[in-house]
Amino acid sequence: MTQDDGPAAVFESRESAVRSYSRSFPATFATARREFVTGADGTRYLDFLAGAGALNYGHNPEFAKRALVDYIERDGLTHALDLATTAKQDFLETFEAQILAPRGLDHRVQFCSPSGTNAVEAALKVARLVTGRTNVVAFGGGFHGVSTGALAAVGSEFYKQGLRATLPTTTHIPFPDSPMGPFDSLDLLDRLVSDSSSGVEKPAAVILETVQCEGGVYVAPTDFLVGLRAWCDTHGVLLIVDDIQVGCGRTGTFFSFERAGIRPDLITLSKSISGYGLPMALLLVKPEYDVWKPGQHNGTFRGNQLAFVTAAETVRTHWADGSGDAFGAEVLRKGEIVAEYLRQNVTSRFAASVRGLGLIWGIDVSPAGISGAKVSRRCFERGLIVETCGRDSEVVKILPPLILSDDSLTAGLDIIVEALYDEAQNGRRATAGDPLATTPHATTS
Ligand code: PLP
Numbered sequence: 001m002t003q004d005d006g007p008a009a010v011f012e013s014r015e016s017a018v019r020s021y022s023r024s025f026p027a028t029f030a031t032a033r034r035e036f037v038t039g040a041d042g043t044r045y046l047d048f049l050a051g052a053g054a055l056n057y058g059h060n061p062e063f064a065k066r067a068l069v070d071y072i073e074r075d076g077l078t079h080a081l082d083l084a085t086t087a088k089q090d091f092l093e094t095f096e097a098q099i100l101a102p103r104g105l106d107h108r109v110q111f112c113s114p115s116g117t118n119a120v121e122a123a124l125k126v127a128r129l130v131t132g133r134t135n136v137v138a139f140g141g142g143f144h145g146v147s148t149g150a151l152a153a154v155g156s157e158f159y160k161q162g163l164r165a166t167l168p169t170t171t172h173i174p175f176p177d178s179p180m181g182p183f184d185s186l187d188l189l190d191r192l193v194s195d196s197s198s199g200v201e202k203p204a205a206v207i208l209e210t211v212q213c214e215g216g217v218y219v220a221p222t223d224f225l226v227g228l229r230a231w232c233d234t235h236g237v238l239l240i241v242d243d244i245q246v247g248c249g250r251t252g253t254f255f256s257f258e259r260a261g262i263r264p265d266l267i268t269l270s271k272s273i274s275g276y277g278l279p280m281a282l283l284l285v286k287p288e289y290d291v292w293k294p295g296q297h298n299g300t301f302r303g304n305q306l307a308f309v310t311a312a313e314t315v316r317t318h319w320a321d322g323s324g325d326a327f328g329a330e331v332l333r334k335g336e337i338v339a340e341y342l343r344q345n346v347t348s349r350f351a352a353s354v355r356g357l358g359l360i361w362g363i364d365v366s367p368a369g370i371s372g373a374k375v376s377r378r379c380f381e382r383g384l385i386v387e388t389c390g391r392d393s394e395v396v397k398i399l400p401p402l403i404l405s406d407d408s409l410t411a412g413l414d415i416i417v418e419a420l421y422d423e424a425q426n427g428r429r430a431t432a433g434d435p436l437a438t439t440p441h442a443t444t445s
Pocket of ligand 1: 052114115116117118120143144145146209213214242243244245246270271
């Protein structure tokens with residue numbers, strides 16, 4: 001496969017230094033379909049990045065494209081502030097009938113400015129308004145976006161550097177699983193809040209991802225989620241599940257918390273909610289906590305009508321069986337393919353840990369002493385776009401579109417394994433032992 005010469009000079013000379021993904025995947029991309037992206041030079045890539053989780057249904061899904069083109073040709077509104085429109089009505093009615101009602105969720109739907117971080121801002125603000133408290137408990141390794149309120153809840157120092165003094169009060173505690181190993185997070189939380197001399201203010205809310213993605217793919221155990229729900233009820237603390245990256249079917253159910261049978265007070269959704277990669281962000285709020293004054297959390301772009309059109313069509317196409325979740329069952333089946341593949345080709349032969357659920361998986365290469373970023377680069381050279389995550393990019397993050405074929409799934413996994421072996425043999429850090437000879441271990445959930 002020939003690689004192009006990388007992005008044109010204008011990206012380097014004119015685009016801000018803040019650009020990041022384009023540095024990891026240095027090509028100029030032109031077209032895309034399903035799980036494939038094609039570069040301007042004709043090079044075809046298999047996409048296991050999926051818009052960082054915004055493309056669960058693949059690139060340009062036909063059913064949504066048809067609905068979109070039809071709506072545009074009819075001169076449907078494109079921008080409408082938060083006015084009532086037919087497109088929004090269709091989305092709300094479809095979402096209520098197919099997603100919320102079958103799952104017993106009576107939450108109100110708040111349309112936020114169209115990035116995930118704004119939905120997180122809204123969640124944190126409304127939790128503070130409801131409780132009159134300011135502190136929020138978040139988890140080490142958590143990621144929630146980079147606007148000031150959300151950033152305060154992020155674990156990683158990288159995003160906070162130089163900005164700490166500007167961030168609202170947040171208390172971070174270890175996640176139940178992390179590079180430090182298993183941890184009784186609930187016990188610590190209980191001790192901190194029950195002890196009036198702990199120095200930790202009782203929080204307005206606890207915010208978490210049920211599967212931490214950016215932190216390195218750590219899956220929260222279901223008994224922890226159940227316990228946290230009960231603890232929040234006991235203490236009058238709101239539970240916020242940030243389902244921006246692992247919602248919309250990624251873990252095998254529409255919402256990632258369904259596996260624990262819990263109902264969060266506040267739920268954030270973005271990324272794949274539009275089904276087409278169009279910007280859209282929602283906060284789902286239990287009715288009793290919907291205490292906003294009209295317009296108190298407003299924004300010019302809360303009404304991306306094109307996103308409503310594709311979102312409604314996506315729900316009709318993939319989630320029309322209520323909570324039966326045939327689509328989710330397919331995700332779990334493919335997740336089993338990944339788990340089995342990784343068992344046979346990674347953890348039984350290689351010093352790496354694997355963690356995941358549904359179609360979010362991480363291969364933690366830190367036990368092998370090799371660089372995840374270099375594995376990702378070797379994958380790209382072989383035509384696979386795959387990201388890394390974790391504290392030090394030590395985890396290769398498998399995040400393909402949920403609709404990819406079984407053949408594409410195994411083709412991508414084959415490339416990752418080839419790249420791993422290549423990096424282990426030719427590129428591993430001088431300090432590491434022989435990664436092919438060390439004891440394998442797997443942590444799968
Ligand atoms: N929350 C989670 C769990 C995320 O993964 C992300 C983005 O990766 C965000 C919030 C922020 O979303 P956005 O980048 O759209 O602001």
